[in-house]
Amino acid sequence: EDQVTQSPEALRLQEGESSSLNCSYTVSGLRGLFWYRQDPGKGPEFLFTLYSAGEEKEKERLKATLTKKESFLHITAPKPEDSATYLCAALVYNYGQNFVFGPGTRLSVLP
Amino acid sequence: NAGVTQTPKFRILKIGQSMTLQCTQDMNHNYMYWYRQDPGMGLKLIYYSVGAGITDKGEVPNGYNVSRSTTEDFPLRLELAAPSQTSVYFCASRTGGNQPQHFGDGTRLSIL
Numbered sequence: 001e002d003q004v005t006q007s008p009e010a011l012r013l014q015e016g017e018s019s020s021l022n023c024s025y026t027v028s029g030l031r032g033l034f035w036y037r038q039d040p041g042k043g044p045e046f047l048f049t050l051y052s053a054g055e056e057k058e059k060e061r062l063k064a065t066l067t068k069k070e071s072f073l074h075i076t077a078p079k080p081e082d083s084a085t086y087l088c089a090a091l092v093y094n095y096g097q098n099f100v101f102g103p104g105t106r107l108s109v110l111p
Numbered sequence: 112n113a114g115v116t117q118t119p120k121f122r123i124l125k126i127g128q129s130m131t132l133q134c135t136q137d138m139n140h141n142y143m144y145w146y147r148q149d150p151g152m153g154l155k156l157i158y159y160s161v162g163a164g165i166t167d168k169g170e171v172p173n174g175y176n177v178s179r180s181t182t183e184d185f186p187l188r189l190e191l192a193a194p195s196q197t198s199v200y201f202c203a204s205r206t207g208g209n210q211p212q213h214f215g216d217g218t219r220l221s222i223l
Contacts, residue, residue, distance in 0.1 A: 004153065032209045043115070043201050043214030044154075051209065087153070091209060098144075098169070099212065101153035 002027040004090050006102035013078055013109050021073040021086055021105045029093030033071045035064050036087040038104070044087055078109045113137050117202050117215035124192045124222050132187040132218050134202030142205045143185040144212065145169075145177065147198040154201065160185055161207075192222045 007022045025033065032051050036044035048057040050066035057064045061082060063074045073086055085106045089099040118133045136143065141162045146154040156169030160179040174196060176188040185204075189196060199219050203212040 009151075034211055036211075036214075041216070043203075043216045044212075046211040046213070049209065049211055089154075098156060098159060099154075101146075101155075103151060103153045 002090065002092050002100045004088060004100050004102040006086075006088060006105050008105060009103070010106040011108070013075075013107070015079055015109055015111050016077050018074070018076045018078070020075070021107070023071040023073070023088035023102055024069060025071070025088075025090045025100075025102075026069075027090045027092045027100060031091040031093060033066055034089045034091065034099070035071070035073055036089065038085045038087055047086075075107070078107075080109045080111050083107055083109045115202055115204055115213050115215035117200075117218050119218060120216070121219045122221070124189075124220065126192060126194065126222060128192050129188070129190050130192070132189070132200055132202075132220070134185045134187070134215060135183050136185075136202075136204040136213070137183065138204060138206075138213065139182060140204035140206050140213070141182070142207050142212075143179065144203040145175070145185070145187045146201045146203065147171065148201060148217075149198050157187065157200075189220075194222045196220065197222045 004025045035047040038044045048064040053068045085104045087104045089101045115136045144159045145157040155171045158177040160166045199217045201217045203214045205212045
């Protein structure tokens with residue numbers, strides 16, 4: 001069964017304190033690993049797509065990396081506005097071109 | 112650039128009532144999806160569509176129905192609402208291939 005897990009469930013950081021969020025996946029035929037940001041009361045907003053192991057993508061204070069079993073979202077010197085829930089999702093071959101989502105990591109950055 | 116629009120934003124239903132959640136997109140995307148999101152859980156796929164006139168069940172379809180008569184619209188129908196259907200419902204669309212989904216801001220539904 002295709003499965004995506006995320007850790008930690010929640011993370012509290014001080015402003016400027018760098019850290020990483022983990023997304024582990026067990027899927028048959030990964031077509032892409034997607035990261036989304038979700039603010040309270042809003043829908044998920046697309047951040048990155050990673051297609052193959054070793055690939056990295058960056059956007060401001062965020063960098064996403066991918067291995068054959070997991071993806072990391074590294075947050076460098078976070079600011080309070082980075083507080084949100086971060087979701088990862090695997091696009092898989094054997095699921096009608098559909099996505100398997102992880103439960104998310106709830107990030108709080110304190111000033 | 113409206114993207115994906117969902118209505119209503121909030122709704123309270125009584126057990127046994129029916130309603131339709133509306134979703135429309137203005138990006139000419141072929142693929143559309145309905146998810147539900149419960150606290151601490153990932154997004155669960157209810158139904159999806161790969162184009163007008165074509166729909167298929169996702170992981171949790173029981174108690175729901177969909178139709179796709181146009182490229183733009185993908186309404187979700189709840190028949191005989193049950194407390195277990197209390198959730199936040201998200202609609203999404205995408206072009207296809209390896210492209211990401213674009214989400215609406217959700218409908219928060221409570222069944223009492």
